[in-house]
Amino acid sequence: GENVEQHPSTLSVQEGDSAVIKCTYSDSASNYFPWYKQELGKGPQLIIDIRSNVGEKKDQRIAVTLNKTAKHFSLHITETQPEDSAVYFCAASQMDSSYKLIFGSGTRLLVRP
Amino acid sequence: GAVVSQHPSRVICKSGTSVKIECRSLDFQATTMFWYRQFPKQSLMLMATSNEGSKATYEQGVEKDKFLINHASLTLSTLTVTSAHPEDSSFYICSAWVPWYNEQFFGPGTRLTVL
Numbered sequence: 001g002e003n004v005e006q007h008p009s010t011l012s013v014q015e016g017d018s019a020v021i022k023c024t025y026s027d028s029a030s031n032y033f034p035w036y037k038q039e040l041g042k043g044p045q046l047i048i049d050i051r052s053n054v055g056e057k058k059d060q061r062i063a064v065t066l067n068k069t070a071k072h073f074s075l076h077i078t079e080t081q082p083e084d085s086a087v088y089f090c091a092a093s094q095m096d097s098s099y100k101l102i103f104g105s106g107t108r109l110l111v112r113p
Numbered sequence: 114g115a116v117v118s119q120h121p122s123r124v125i126c127k128s129g130t131s132v133k134i135e136c137r138s139l140d141f142q143a144t145t146m147f148w149y150r151q152f153p154k155q156s157l158m159l160m161a162t163s164n165e166g167s168k169a170t171y172e173q174g175v176e177k178d179k180f181l182i183n184h185a186s187l188t189l190s191t192l193t194v195t196s197a198h199p200e201d202s203s204f205y206i207c208s209a210w211v212p213w214y215n216e217q218f219f220g221p222g223t224r225l226t227v228l
Contacts, residue, residue, distance in 0.1 A: 043206050043219040099210050103156045
């Protein structure tokens, strides 16, 4: 089955700096790669996603890149703000079959004011 | 976006009792819902896929007789933790697949504490 690895486990950046979180996946059949932000005691919220037919997607300060050959994808947050502090999870899924999401281990991001 | 609710948000129970957690899609019909378990400072682990009108599909290692899932309507899936023990204490989160958004929407989670 699918296995998703995520790095780093913790990331501390100064406000205004950029943050990058990386994930690798094992199943070449995966074709959907979402990123979620989870605040303490809450369910995860989708912040951006990418499908296997594109290599990059951007939404304001957030961008995701996908390298299908290497089976890895990354989340980029620019101009970080203290409210970006949270736990971020990547996930992988096969959208045309099971729709199951397999999550990475998570990255705790701390943005220092 | 689509809204998924869970009830209760928190529950404390005694060891040996059963607890039911509800997951509702508020403004759409969900043929497929998912149940996840999350231990403190860990990731979400998929427990089972719940399909309306049929038996749930459990992930390897998840005891189907302990975690009973019922998806009797297009807006409600329930997870019953039977004979709960302290090691079942966790954050349980459901999600629903929404075809026209082509993504999953997550509920706010239920914190279960078994004494």
